Amino acid sequence: MECEICGSKIVGKKYTIIVEGSELTVCERCKELGIEAKPTRVVVKKRVSKTPKPxxxxxxxxxxxxxxxxxxxxxxxxxxxxxxxxxxxxxxxxxxxxxxxxxxxxxxxxxxxxxxxxxxxxxxxxxxxxxSKSITPTLGDVVVIRRKKRS
Ligand SMILES: [Zn+2]
The missing domain is CATH 1.10.260.40 (lambda repressor-like DNA-binding domains)
Structure with missing residues (x-):
């Protein structure tokens, strides 16, 4: 395994860093040149807890x-x-x-x-x-009004 920045052979621990959005495997000396990436990427999917209307x-x-x-x-x-x-x-x-x-x-x-x-x-x-309407009739009334308009 060679350092993707300096090209020297990585002896011992290798580091994964992010440089300008891309992941690079580098040696210890070069790891300061980027942001150290998390060893494992855990994607936690947020569970939608709120119950939507039927x-x-x-x-x-x-x-x-x-x-x-x-x-x-x-x-x-x-x-x-x-x-x-x-x-x-x-x-x-x-x-x-x-x-x-x-x-x-x-x-x-x-x-x-x-x-x-x-x-x-x-x-x-x-x-x-x-x-968004300022005057809000009850939903029931709205339904009745719409019904009348439609027919
Ligand atoms: Zn290096």
Whole structure:
């Protein structure tokens, strides 16, 4: 092994230094010419700890989807059983969704949207726009307004 700077044979310990971005194996005398590199490179991947909002494809469920479902259901005068029957799901599922205990599957979300005549999803960009507004209506109201505009 020869020193990559002075070219002399490295006797004993060799050093890995970084000179202008490239790694060089050098002798003890030359190690001062660069920054000593760490003997082993440990790449620690940061684990993303925060849980993102539930994402249904490129849509995000609105933050208070469970409140909207409950409110819209009650507005129609339906019990949880009534709603469950209409979307062919179990009433326990509705109960859990309304409590915010579970995030409904995409097909359930679609069925709920259909029978309740609401939208529970928003495109990610739309959420960002919404947050920048100074006057913030509740998400539920926004959903209803959008729905009316669309149809
Ligand atoms: Zn050297």
């Amino acid at each position: 994402i249904v494809e490129d849509y995000e469920l609105v933050e208070n989807f469970h409140e909207i479902i409950k409110r819209e259901r009650e507005r129609k005068g339906w019990t949880q059983e009534d709603l469950a029957k209409r979307i062919q799901e179990k009433a326990t599922l509705i109960r859990k969704i309304e409590k915010g205990e579970i995030t409904p599957e995409k097909d359930v979300v679609e069925k709920l949207e259909r029978v309740l005549g609401i939208s529970l999803r928003e495109k990610v960009e739309e959420v960002k726009i919404q947050k």
